[in-house]
Amino acid sequence: MRSKGSVRSRLPYDAFMGRYSRRLAPVFADFCGLQHGQSLLDVGCGPGAFTGVAIERLGIDAVSAADSAPGGTVAAAVWDFSYGMEMLRAFWEAALTLWPDAPDEARTMRFGRERELFDLLGSAGLIDVVETTLTVSFEYESFDELWSSILTGIGPAGAYLVAKSPEDRAALRELMYERVGRPSQPFTLTAVARAARGATPA
Numbered sequence: 001m002r003s004k005g006s007v008r009s010r011l012p013y014d015a016f017m018g019r020y021s022r023r024l025a026p027v028f029a030d031f032c033g034l035q036h037g038q039s040l041l042d043v044g045c046g047p048g049a050f051t052g053v054a055i056e057r058l059g060i061d062a063v064s065a066a067d068s069a070p071g072g073t074v075a076a077a078v079w080d081f082s083y084g085m086e087m088l089r090a091f092w093e094a095a096l097t098l099w100p101d102a103p104d105e106a107r108t109m110r111f112g113r114e115r116e117l118f119d120l121l122g123s124a125g126l127i128d129v130v131e132t133t134l135t136v137s138f139e140y141e142s143f144d145e146l147w148s149s150i151l152t153g154i155g156p157a158g159a160y161l162v163a164k165s166p167e168d169r170a171a172l173r174e175l176m177y178e179r180v181g182r183p184s185q186p187f188t189l190t191a192v193a194r195a196a197r198g199a200t201p202a
Helices: 012-032 049-058 086-098 116-123 143-150 155-162 166-179
Strands: 040-043 063-066 073-079 127-140 187-199
Touching: 012 049, 040 049, 049 063, 073 116, 086 155, 086 166, 086 187, 116 127, 116 187, 127 143, 143 155, 143 166
Parallel strands: 040 063
Antiparallel strands: 073 187, 127 187
């Protein structure tokens, strides 16, 4: 009779390669310099030999792992910069009025148009791909709240704005204010994202 920890009682991968992975995992973790306070994404984790060591060193909340062999779903979402993202559309249309060569995200960003995500996931080998649109909205207390959020310099729009002179910023602010209807009270803007999901082949 074989013991509980025998080769026969293990998963096929564990019996074949997993035994080596378990020995390698702590050595590799040392090489990676894993330390408390870091986070880790273990891609192609297999049965999780390295994942387990990472959890011991970093804590379970700091570790994420994925492997395509058990199967799963891959999903992605991108703002529809052309029509659906009202905040960014108002910003870039105002910018284009002043500077026709402005790097409008509707021209520079990929996968925000119909079927682009669908084709991307399909070309990656996923099956049963589905594409849809998802709509959300946000209420601003004032236009100043909206404008201040862009002045933080986040994303292509923010980076473009803060690189402008104070005079250019003022001109852009006025045009964008006009684009969103010159609100004098709280107002709502809608944003549409294009989303797609697909399954990994069995």
